[in-house]
Amino acid sequence: MINALSGFLLLAVIVLIGWALRRWAALPDNAEAVLGRLAYTALAPCLLFTGTLGADLRLLVSGPLLVSTLAAVACFTIFALIFLRRDRRTRVLGALAGGYTNANYIGIPVATYVLGDASLVVPIVFLQLLIITPLALTLLESTTASLLKPARNPLVVAVALGAFLNILGVRVPAALLDPILTVGNAAVPVVLIAFGMSLSGRRVLAPGPDRLPTVVAVTLKLLVMPAVAFLLAVALGLSRDAAYTVTILATLPTAQNVYLYAQRSGGDLVLIRDAIFLSTVGCLPVMLSITGIFSWTR
Template sequence: MLAILLKTLPFFAVIGLGYAAGRTRFFSQEATAYLTRFVFYFALSAMLFGFSANLDVAAILSWPFVFAYLLATSTVWLVVAGVALARRTSAEEAVFEAHTGVIGNVGFLGIPMLALLLGPQAVGPVLLVLAVDLIVFSSILTMIITGLRAGRVSAQTFGILATGLAKNPMIVSVVLGIAWGATGLALPTPANEFLTLLGAAATPCALFAIGASLAGRSAERIEVAAWLSLAKLVLHPAAVAGACWLLGVTGYPAGVMIAAAALPVAGNVFILAQHYGVAPQRVSTAILLSTAASVLTVTAVIALLSQGGYI
């Protein structure tokens, strides 16, 4: 485990550096917002396009893989929602707690870290996980919240979903990359070098931005946030491992899926919580706690996967 910790530690060290810069106000909240925007719209999009343009979609698209992730994530989603309702929270709060318990930081942390730790062949499975999170579970969240507030799900709801997906640079860059790859044409050398140069900024800038954004969060509702962190860091990867066994997903793809499920709560969950005005402080604290704890939990999961011969 020590060897794995030494490999993962530099990633979390950059997060810690960003946290220190934000905490001391050397890096302001405005600067963090602009750095995050740069990563989201430029650096990470360049990285995803470059990866996607070189993917063999037919080779990576596995329906048992997708169904295993859907089954495991849906199960944890329902468990966390049920626990929230048992505490007599509102339906909207239960939905957001469930979303917090299953949506990991796959985009900003997972893609760059797992690609470097597990090899570039991890990108395909990680992108499948990201696609399910964005297309399925984010859509479910929007539909339920909109339906609860409007009393029904209308055609306008689906329009909102479609617009949101079309405006997401991660989705757009992956789709465009796959479309280019389908042509069979190699990227022109200047374009390829441009994407490589810009995409190389994604990993350090994304990790630094994660840390700087955490510096502005205060810890409240610790008990609930700790439970949500436990659900994300322990229950989710455990459920994914069980679903892989049940549906016969084995070897390297299963290992990558389990590692992706072990990632801490994604920052965009807080953005959605703020947007809808539902438990933003609770979600913020879960992001803070899960990211801090993931230094050990992600290391432990990857070490177990390595010992088991998955990765």
């Protein structure tokens, strides 16, 4: 667990850089928006394309992944039902805050150092890239007049193209793939810097209409989702180790990608910003508690 802190530390340092840049670097007022647009239209699509292109799509069929999927869907549904009277963007983004995990930046070090196998988080990454992300973006884009907008969304196109070439077994030449991979590697740092900028001069859980949805989303992410995952693992007869794995992975914080989706769609940035921050800070003690309970009941 101590080694897993390196993943949290890396996140914190990059976010702090973004916060410091906004506070002291005298950047233009639209710097955060420009970074978000750059990440959305170029960096993140390259990252998603290369990730999907090299994925083993057979990993999408497994018992633990079924548990992770159902736990996420349960949290999505609970948030949407609680805030049924809110606008669609708030329901979609809040639902994502309650169930869309940071499977890459936090998930990989947790899977490596806590669970002992980095590949355990890979199916969740594929699930989110191939299924949840396109569906969520489609729902967000469909709030506008044109139903064709989701098909033109660069993130959806990147995932669809990567999956299509993957299924066909097409080998993309290194001369083309390497630049795409290099650009994609910049996506996460840029998103984190933009997120850090958003924290400057703002108070977490400030009074207002976003406070209750934020508390509900963070509660779903850190408490409800792991509890549902554990109960489903027991109900489906998964082994003790598998139950521990899906429970820990369900505790991963809200992914910073959700902030990018909110920024691009014109959704509730305060809700998503606060949910990401609070779930990232709070997930470690929850993971330690789960580990202690499993160890004590062994």
